Amino acid sequence: MSDNKYDxxxxxxxxxxxxxxxxxxxxxxxxxxxKIQAGQFIIMRPTKISERMPLSIAGWDRExxxxxxxxxxxxxxxxxxxxxxxGDCFEDIVGPLGKRSHVTKFDGACVVIGGGYGTxxxxxxxxxxxxxxxxxxxxxxxxxxxxxxxxxxxxxVCDEVILxxxxxxxxxxxxxxxxxxxxxxxxxxxxxxxxGPVPMMKAVSDLTEGKEIQSWVSLNAIMVDGTGxxxxxxxxxxxxxxxxxxxxxxxxxxxVDYTELMTRQKMYVEKEKLALDAMKGxxx
Numbered sequence: 001m002s003d004n005k006y007d008x009x010x011x012x013x014x015x016x017x018x019x020x021x022x023x024x025x026x027x028x029x030x031x032x033x034x035k036i037q038a039g040q041f042i043i044m045r046p047t048k049i050s051e052r053m054p055l056s057i058a059g060w061d062r063e064x065x066x067x068x069x070x071x072x073x074x075x076x077x078x079x080x081x082x083x084x085x086x087g088d089c090f091e092d093i094v095g096p097l098g099k100r101s102h103v104t105k106f107d108g109a110c111v112v113i114g115g116g117y118g119t120x121x122x123x124x125x126x127x128x129x130x131x132x133x134x135x136x137x138x139x140x141x142x143x144x145x146x147x148x149x150x151x152x153x154x155x156x157v158c159d160e161v162i163l164x165x166x167x168x169x170x171x172x173x174x175x176x177x178x179x180x181x182x183x184x185x186x187x188x189x190x191x192x193x194x195x196g197p198v199p200m201m202k203a204v205s206d207l208t209e210g211k212e213i214q215s216w217v218s219l220n221a222i223m224v225d226g227t228g229x230x231x232x233x234x235x236x237x238x239x240x241x242x243x244x245x246x247x248x249x250x251x252x253x254x255x256v257d258y259t260e261l262m263t264r265q266k267m268y269v270e271k272e273k274l275a276l277d278a279m280k281g282x283x284x
Contacts, residue, residue, distance in 0.1 A: 030065030039101030058120030108188030115196025205253030
């Protein structure tokens with residue numbers, strides 16, 4: 001055992017599959033757990049030869065020294081991460097990175113919106129909003145009911161949670177914006193935060209535009225170092241260049257250039273597929 005006070009094991013203490021290829025991890029990281037705040041994120045390497053992967057934080061326990069993350073197996077690095085089991089350790093985790101969520105006391109309701117893996121990421125912000133005395137409504141969206149995740153956990157920190165499914169298999173039939181529009185028709189909404197696929201975050205921002213509603217989104221731009229040094233995660237917000245890792249990850253959704261963001265996200269799709277295929281070939 002090293003005497004270095006900065007040593008952390010990053011051991012997997014708990015792992016469970018939420019839906020196909022999407023996993024809930026509880027990881028030993030006491031220094032991170034001590035400092036992390038809602039809206040911040042980490043960068044992880046599953047193995048010594050892995051690429052660095054940014055991840056939102058779904059929760060933490062400062063006393064136990066643990067953090068909680070949701071990882072969906074999509075490319076090579078995330079697949080390497082989800083292959084870890086209880087007792088295994090991640091190679092390294094850096095954080096907390098980014099700025100905390102923008103929360104205060106609002107006159108109207110606060111709506112937190114999660115799509116896919118983003119549902120876990122909105123939980124800490126929902127908890128902070130609730131602690132400030134806000135009425136907090138959660139919306140969780142998925143294509144079908146079998147893909148909904150972290151609903152019970154979100155219910156614990158919200159006054160109300162609404163489910164939406166594209167196929168109508170449970171809850172409101174349609175998208176998260178369908179439920180948000182229904183809420184806006186019934187009561188005053190002062191704040192929204194949406195975390196998930198970029199088209200979903202754009203749709204929420206478009207719906208709230210010009211309605212005196214603060215609308216925040218957490219941008220999942222491509223990242224490398226996570227401290228604003230490399231510039232890989234640059235995004236255009238309000239006509240200015242920002243770094244998602246340093247100035248964000250939360251930004252005013254009404255000012256984000258989503259077209260540029262989606263274009264940049266596709267830059268390495270083919271290379272990512274080649275890396276994943278190569279890994280699968282090695283395992284065969």
